[in-house]
Amino acid sequence: GESVGLHLPTLSVQEGDNSIINCAYSNSASDYFIWYKQESGKGPQFIIDIRSNMDKRQGQRVTVLLNKTVKHLSLQIAATQPGDSAVYFCAEIYNQGGKLIFGQGTELSVKP
Amino acid sequence: DAGVIQSPRHEVTEMGQEVTLRCKPISGHDYLFWYRQTMMRGLELLIYFNNNVPIDDSGMPEDRFSAKMPNASFSTLKIQPSEPRDSAVYFCASSLQGYGYTFGSGTRLTVV
Numbered sequence: 001g002e003s004v005g006l007h008l009p010t011l012s013v014q015e016g017d018n019s020i021i022n023c024a025y026s027n028s029a030s031d032y033f034i035w036y037k038q039e040s041g042k043g044p045q046f047i048i049d050i051r052s053n054m055d056k057r058q059g060q061r062v063t064v065l066l067n068k069t070v071k072h073l074s075l076q077i078a079a080t081q082p083g084d085s086a087v088y089f090c091a092e093i094y095n096q097g098g099k100l101i102f103g104q105g106t107e108l109s110v111k112p
Numbered sequence: 113d114a115g116v117i118q119s120p121r122h123e124v125t126e127m128g129q130e131v132t133l134r135c136k137p138i139s140g141h142d143y144l145f146w147y148r149q150t151m152m153r154g155l156e157l158l159i160y161f162n163n164n165v166p167i168d169d170s171g172m173p174e175d176r177f178s179a180k181m182p183n184a185s186f187s188t189l190k191i192q193p194s195e196p197r198d199s200a201v202y203f204c205a206s207s208l209q210g211y212g213y214t215f216g217s218g219t220r221l222t223v224v
Contacts, residue, residue: 043205043217
């Protein structure tokens with residue numbers, strides 16, 4: 001049969017706008033979450049993390065929100081720039097030091 | 113720190129040949145992970161080590177795949193014999209006590 005690749009969700013935003021990337025995680029017992037950015041030809045790059053005892057964490061231009069009730073994670077990027085164009089992955093970890101399991105990713109495209 | 117170092121960056125081999133991928137984790141990190149990334153399946157965890165001991169190899173696809181970590185500064189992922197469906201980008205990552213997961217630049221493997 002014919003192989004079908006993953007169809008990544010795509011978010012297209014205008015330069016300077018804010019971006020919100022969403023992620024549904026799978027394990028209600030996951031206690032640590034990370035957002036990664038992956039540019040073409042490169043490995044995943046750490047952006048920001050959050051532990052399950054928090055519901056919000058801010059970094060430089062980025063904010064992660066965690067809603068454990070509905071197992072939802074979001075990444076907000078303020079004043080999105082062309083250099084932010086990449087695929088963004090959320091990853092969850094169940095028990096410290098355990099498996100880091102990735103979601104399917106969202107492709108962010110920033111229009112100048 | 114030079115980060116996680118993987119070699120080679122690219123590998124092209126013929127079906128049936130043995131392939132060895134190499135990884136040097138960040139000095140002092142006690143966890144090491146091997147991932148495979150394809151368009152079909154995204155980022156999959158193959159195996160991970162803690163203090164050089166394999167903890168979970170449930171993601172290793174077949175007996176053709178094996179991984180070793182003879183010391184804290186070196187790990188290998190071996191495929192023997194290789195098949196075209198093994199073509200993918202293989203990433204190594206390391207972390208310290210379950211935090212700060214850092215990825216290498218990956219090895220792009222093509223099996224023809």
